[in-house]
Amino acid sequence: MARTRSRGGFWVGAVAEICIIVASLVYVVSSELWALIAWEALATGYLAIGFTLAWSGKRPSRVSRGDVRAVARWSWVLPLISSFAGVNSAVLALIARGDGIHNDALLGVAASIGVVLSWTLLHTGFAQMYEATDIASDQDAITFPGNDRPVFLNYLYFSFTIGTSFATSDATLKTLPARRLVLIHGVVSFFYNALVVAVAFQVLQHAVAS
Template sequence: MENKGNFFAKTISGLQPWQRLAVSCVGAAITYVLLRYSVNPLNRYFVLLITWDVFAVVYLICCWVVLINLKLPVLKQNASQEDGSKWMVFVLLILFSIAGLFIIMLLLSKNIVDVPRLPLTLGAVAGMFFSWLIVHTIFSFHYAHLYYKNNSKSGGLVFPGNHEPDYLDFAYFSIVIGCTFQVSDVEVTSRQIRHLVLLHGLLAFILNTFVVALSINIMLGFIQHTA
């Protein structure tokens, strides 16, 4: 069983960023076809929501397998490769944020009566969380890329302790910004990373504002339909 787990981790860790995206797209496409064109097809908006959730779960699994399992020497060598190009990072960031929020807003604007309210609500909440987590996961890869630029320690961030940061350290830094819009115990010493943190904090604030507003609407809708 352990060997199978190691094989899975090595296989996923060996995927290029575009391959992780492709695998997620394939999983989402299969889900959409199975649910939408089955003998008893589901509501198209609900299918769209589940398709997004499947895409996000597959993508996050692929990313976090890398974040958890990639060892420091390999990370330093492959940080640029795992991040992908700059345009890819920010295009994905914007598309994922908009896609997740758009799907939820679309659901809120429709009076969907042929889907039980509980799975619809759970799917919407999960979709928002996945959208949020994907954004900060992408930033984790980008911070690591800038820190270990050109297969060397370019720095720009000072982590507590004497160890060199791994992917989980960068994920910690990114998610803290996503939750609080500020850095915690990590010092930013690079102008380039400081500019990225500024952009990250602004996007996190906007994203969290939408998530909170949509969450309130979803919960109110759920209460009204179950009252």
């Protein structure tokens, strides 16, 4: 049986993600340190609340199947835009630091935090896509060991396992859309991790040199 999630919860998250995107774009346009810090504050709050709710393991309320499909159709958009916008902000922060626009130490710390947050947002976004794919499927697209109905923490576990080890752990994929999503996630993670590592290395190198 396919699973459902709360539509209201999705829209609350969507509003938070829109705020993150706007804050990131403000920094991209203005190149101001305060704008980057504002984006990071919003992203930190969004992730902290989201992970706290997920960690509790509470089961989502059920909604109509039509609402589920409407939510699932767009659930992937905002998380990925948020993560890529965050990486862009972090890279611009490093460029600005090299140009001496802001205080080196403060901007280096802000850029490092931005890299970590953008990486976390990316895999959280994929967790939402896995959940949406499972929800929208007429059969279980992703199954986990045990008989309990999966909660969002299951999808976070699955997503971050792929993001860090490129493996699907103990979950079983049963549909083509789920396998396609894992393929995309694995490829994106490979190049994304290379970018994140490169940026983080630059920050560490600068910190050591200072």
